[in-house]
Amino acid sequence: MASRLRLGQPSPNPGPSPSPSPGEGKIEEGEGRKPEPRREVTDLGGGSEVVHIPRFMARERAWELFEHLDKRIPWTRPTIRVFGRSVVQPRDTCYVADKGLTDLRYSGHQPHAHSWDDFPVLKDILKEVHEALPGSHFNSLLLNRYKGCSDYVSWHADDEPLYGPTPEIASVTFGCEREFLLRKKPANTQSQAAGESGETARKRLKVSAPQQHSFLLKHGSLLVMRGYTQRDWQHAVPKRARAASTRINLTFRHVLP
Numbered sequence: 001m002a003s004r005l006r007l008g009q010p011s012p013n014p015g016p017s018p019s020p021s022p023g024e025g026k027i028e029e030g031e032g033r034k035p036e037p038r039r040e041v042t043d044l045g046g047g048s049e050v051v052h053i054p055r056f057m058a059r060e061r062a063w064e065l066f067e068h069l070d071k072r073i074p075w076t077r078p079t080i081r082v083f084g085r086s087v088v089q090p091r092d093t094c095y096v097a098d099k100g101l102t103d104l105r106y107s108g109h110q111p112h113a114h115s116w117d118d119f120p121v122l123k124d125i126l127k128e129v130h131e132a133l134p135g136s137h138f139n140s141l142l143l144n145r146y147k148g149c150s151d152y153v154s155w156h157a158d159d160e161p162l163y164g165p166t167p168e169i170a171s172v173t174f175g176c177e178r179e180f181l182l183r184k185k186p187a188n189t190q191s192q193a194a195g196e197s198g199e200t201a202r203k204r205l206k207v208s209a210p211q212q213h214s215f216l217l218k219h220g221s222l223l224v225m226r227g228y229t230q231r232d233w234q235h236a237v238p239k240r241a242r243a244a245s246t247r248i249n250l251t252f253r254h255v256l257p
């Protein structure tokens, strides 16, 4: 799909450059280099890590991309299986992947894999994400569109075997900011397998609530989950109480060959 917008050239991130977080590489001045946007690294423990770059993309360009993706992506709202019941997925979706990869399947649904060649804009965003994350090699992309406050993604982990044991997942947000939650998977999965909820199991075992982290994912931000985050943690974008406008989120992933 050809883009009529001039979306190919990323513009530099405007505004003052914030200081780097402790322990991170310092920003080098001069030499005509674009200053690196601020990165917040959260060590979740046990080899899991989240990196948040709130101003990954310049605001104006991110709005151009939002408008383009909102109109041009062939969004669908599939029916999925949750706890044995068929339900309409509470957000729009689309999937893009390299040819010849193992098919993605989640909640009983196998999305059609579109070609990157049909979406030059997505290839441009992929290039920027690769540049921000040296060593990364994403070959697939799951897009989500949350059309209002009642669209959401429930607690889950992207721990499908096709991503391997320690997948890196990079998520770019456009439009309405939403809360992104992470919570530690319950240690005692046996009680869950027996049909007991995590909450009930915790009360019975008198253990404290799971560790939780919250990130406000703003327009133009990038969030990266790494290491054992999918094995040991779950994430969610909950419903919101108040009216929200549309949010588009792109999650870049690497499917193992």
Ligand SMILES: O=C(O)CCC(=O)C(=O)O
Pocket: 142, 144, 153, 158, 171, 180, 217, 235, 237, 249, 251
């Ligand atoms: O919209 C988001 O920020 C997260 C989406 C997500 O978790 C997923 O697509 O697996």
Ligand SMILES: [Fe+2]
Pocket: 156, 157, 158, 235
């Ligand atoms: Fe996810």
